[in-house]
Amino acid sequence: MLKNSISAALCASLLALFAAAPAGAADHFTADRHLGYGLKCETCHKSAGMPQPGARVSKDTCKSCHDPAELAKKTAKLDQNPHYNHLGDVNCTECHKGHQPSTLMCNDCHKFNLKTP
Ligand code: HEC
Ligand code: HEC
Ligand code: HEC
Numbered sequence: 017m018l019k020n021s022i023s024a025a026l027c028a029s030l031l032a033l034f035a036a037a038p039a040g041a042a043d044h045f046t047a048d049r050h051l052g053y054g055l056k057c058e059t060c061h062k063s064a065g066m067p068q069p070g071a072r073v074s075k076d077t078c079k080s081c082h083d084p085a086e087l088a089k090k091t092a093k094l095d096q097n098p099h100y101n102h103l104g105d106v107n108c109t110e111c112h113k114g115h116q117p118s119t120l121m122c123n124d125c126h127k128f129n130l131k132t133p
């Protein structure tokens with residue numbers, strides 16, 4: 017809990033920095049890259065105004081631009097397919113983090129050699 021609130025505070029101050037930077041200045045994380053594509057905070061955060069700490073993004077929002085069936089096809093040749101597997105409809109942000117390094121949640125249990133953008 018303490019750790020969470022510290023990282024939320026840290027995250028919020030980092031975000032303040034990112035928000036002040038010109039779009040595309042930092043392309044480390046999923047959100048930065050989307051800003052670099054000319055999209056806005058509201059693209060992912062549907063609520064009006066600047067997103068606040070604790071802000072969440074629904075996977076339906078991601079899916080409104082990225083068709084899951086097409087994604088599954090695109091990554092079908094990988095070992096293993098991150099977009100089609102026994103877990104079913106996994107939340108995109110389990111792997112593609114908004115403002116921190118992405119992960120491969122499969123590797124909580126497995127050891128797959130995939131890099132999540
Ligand atoms: C590509 C989509 C995307 C874009 C664009 C985006 N975010 Fe986020 N943001 C996320 C995701 C994903 C999370 C993590 C919450 C979740 O997993 O649902 C998040 C979380 C946050 C949080 C909560 C952080 C916390 O730890 O409580 C804030 C604040 C935030 N974003 C602000 C912003 C601001 C400001 C912008 C524009 C400069 C922005 N976001 C643009 C995807 C995005
Ligand atoms: C308004 C449309 C839109 C929304 C909403 C959106 N994206 Fe994207 N996304 C794009 C565009 C445009 C690109 C760049 C072209 C491409 O690679 O398809 C992109 C690229 C990506 C990429 C490719 C690698 C990268 O990061 O550049 C990933 C991964 C990604 N998006 C994940 C997500 C996730 C996860 C969410 C939800 C949190 C999301 N997107 C929400 C439009 C969107
Ligand atoms: C289990 C982890 C995981 C989940 C969950 C996940 N992804 Fe991915 N995603 C990946 C990995 C790994 C790659 C890179 C695949 C590769 O190496 O080409 C990727 C690639 C992508 C790309 C780039 C595809 C391309 O080659 O153009 C997009 C866009 C994307 N994901 C969107 C999403 C969206 C939207 C969701 C939710 C519906 C989602 N992902 C769920 C792991 C995940």
Ligand code: HEC
Nearest residue numbers: 096097098099100101102103106121122123124125126128
């Ligand atoms: C909570 C733990 C857990 C997570 C997370 C998880 N798996 Fe699994 N997975 C398992 C278990 C348990 C098995 C069954 C092992 C067995 O029967 O040998 C399995 C089996 C598999 C198999 C083998 C199935 C077969 O028919 O041989 C594949 C492939 C696989 N998982 C892919 C994935 C992918 C891709 C992800 C991420 C999207 C993932 N798993 C996430 C626990 C997990």
